[in-house]
Amino acid sequence: MIVQGRLLIDPDHPPELGWIEISPAEGDAPAMIKKIAFGEIPDDLAPPTFGGRDRLICPAFADAHFHVPQIDSAGCDGMPLLEWLDTVIFPAEAWWGKGGAIPSTRTAARRLVNQGTSLVAAYLTAHAQAAQESASFLAASTPLRFIAGRVAMDRCAPESLTGEDIARVSGTPTPSPIMPNLSKSPRHRVSVNPRFAISCTPELLAECGWALRDRPEVIVQTHLAETLPECARVRELFPNTPHYTAVYDEAGLLKPGALLAHAIHLSDEELTIIRARESIAVHCPSANLFLEAGLFDLGRTADEFGVSVALGTDVAAGVEIAMPRVARAMIEVAKALRMTRTGAAAARIKVPTPVEAWDMITRRNANLLGAPTCCRLEVGAEADLLVLRAPEGWFDEHLVGRIIYNWSSDLIETRVMNGQLVEPSSI
Template sequence: MTETSGTAIRGQLLWFTGAPDTPSNIHHIEDGVLLMEDRKITACGPAKDILPRLPKGTAVDHYPGHLILPGFIDAHVHYPQIQIMGAHGKQLLDWLNDYTFKAELAYRNPDHATLNAEFFCDELLRNGTTTAATFCTVHPTSAEALFTAASGRHMAMIGGRVMMDRHAPEGLRDTPQQAYEQCGALIRKWHKTGRNRYALTPRFAPSCSPEQMEVAQSLRQEYPDVYVQSHLSENCAEIDWVKELYPERNGYLDVYDHYELTGPRSLLGHGIHLTDAEWQSLADRQTTLVHCPTSNLFLGSGLFDLARTRTENVPVALGTDVGAGTSLSLLATLGEAYKIAQLRGASLSAFEAFHMITLGAAQALNLDHEIGSFEVGKTGDVVVLDPNATSLLHHRMKYTDTLEELLFVLMTIGDDRAIKATYTAGEKRHSR
């Protein structure tokens, strides 16, 4: 190795190189070292092998008794809604009108957008999240603030200005022409600038006229490697409304399919109430569903069928969906995903769960060439977990016998306090 400084992290390493139902895809080193130089992982292995080969000047952050994983990935979250978390729960459409739209109006003010974007990114890091797919508001200032805040922390951020030209208050609606011009300008400025990616963000089919959807289609044709993020079949009343607004289409998903907004790099949140034909379309096109358990429970929307994503071979990731979601902690979100699976007569193992917020999410977001595991050459995004972070965790861990049991306890009674440190691009960004 060359004599250049870098950062090494020592502790108990865990990562995946494929689905955890194959044991050889689960990689666990009791005393391992991860070396990061120039923002990339350059070595990973047992401490006895790596420590003697470290370049001179390498700082070693030692975390005995801690668990070190790839940074967590949140695939669906609304940063402008962080200020309305815990607003009294209503059904989806009433909740949007009574809370969400009122809060989002403030984001036309650049100072307000900056304040909340900075806070949001810091909160993600405090929860071990290094990558997020994030909805902004209709105001370009909201997207500018998000990408600026994420860039300053070397986070991987997928984000986009919301497209919404109907069924919203004055000040939150755009026009198709405004959407085309403003989204195009944001794409040219921010997409693939640093670690940022742009996502075309038609809020959901009811908020977008056919002309607006045509604009989204045109932008994706012009910029074929951008993402798309929206909502799908979250609420039964919402589905009925889509049928009224798009009677010529064969259901909710067909609206997005028709305008060529599905396929790889398309992220559709919720997907609770789907027809057999819609499941088939998602599988055929490899459109990603994002499971948002705390939000679905909070708004009473329904129970996501996680088991069916496996049998249908539909890509799936996990989202906190703040502000209807009740926590930015993906540990807490996994705990609720487990409960929903139980209610549907299925289950979610700890290995499956942690795969879902690391490599599984990276694959679903088409970013597994960059993040999601500890393979050499990938970006150095890391989360360090403290299994003894609280008195309850400390007591409970005395009675765990296996790594899988330890992980399961972390995802059922753990939260942000279990995040000891978070690194992005090889640099420590949060320490508790």
């Protein structure tokens, strides 16, 4: 397959006309970018399969935090986090225990692919069987590269969501699997997802930590310090633990690459621990605005304390499923935070540039999700890319900013994922 267009290889440099040759997937080996060349396609090669001289070719996007069962729950406004979970989210997730898993997994996959996302770190629900069905569907029936995990939770929620883990910690002889099982593929990974400290007893967190022993390939996903009332509740539930981060650390959950969603309200000591463990803060700006959770301080987290920061939608607290729009929200949250300060304090607030934001939703997110061959135009990279119809007037030094601030899925003409042309409606 040959794709022609202006190649957005480095968001800091104007794209040049060129072409990409893609080699197809073979067995477990994903489709790869075999060759990248600039200029016209040589006469002895086949004409381009997709694209064109006036099209823009860019990598597909990576989303570091997404809830599959919440795909239809965005927009229920007016509640803080804990009330929103009780009122909106737990009923939606309970539906998975009644046969809702496949329809909502299909909807989620279609919408992700429609917006150009090819790599996603996802939460399923607490139902082991439904979570397995969903993960198997994602692997067999969608082109997504993913990390997905069953949600672990055994308190502070309806029994339909906590029952399996209550049985687990009470010592049932046949506990349900703590994570899905997938056949080996470099494009599919499982994770252990304790929902957050409020939903998990110390015993369940210890079970999650135990499940990770000798399984370095398994990712940890959880939520940390999203809102102040949540942090206060965690202090009540874990009175003998010094802080929220220590709750996870003592359970052995702060592994290298552990994805800690939000990480807004953290002390210097907590950020130092997260850096030392090489865990990752996943910033979800759209969700943080929707729930009024707080304004994440990117500069303090990433530059001052050296914590790696990824970017996620957090659908459905996040009302945006398109990563370019989440990139825009990240910039806007940083600007809003800067407006709350004056003088030297304002100057210390880091506002990412559009180029930095673009890098975050492509190459950087992929690296942090353990997929260093994804979401980039590079020989040897996995063949997940987009053909965009960008207006001719956009091709200047502001190209990436124009894409981020004007994003619509209508810009996408063609989606190539794992070397295949993908139509969202075909999933």
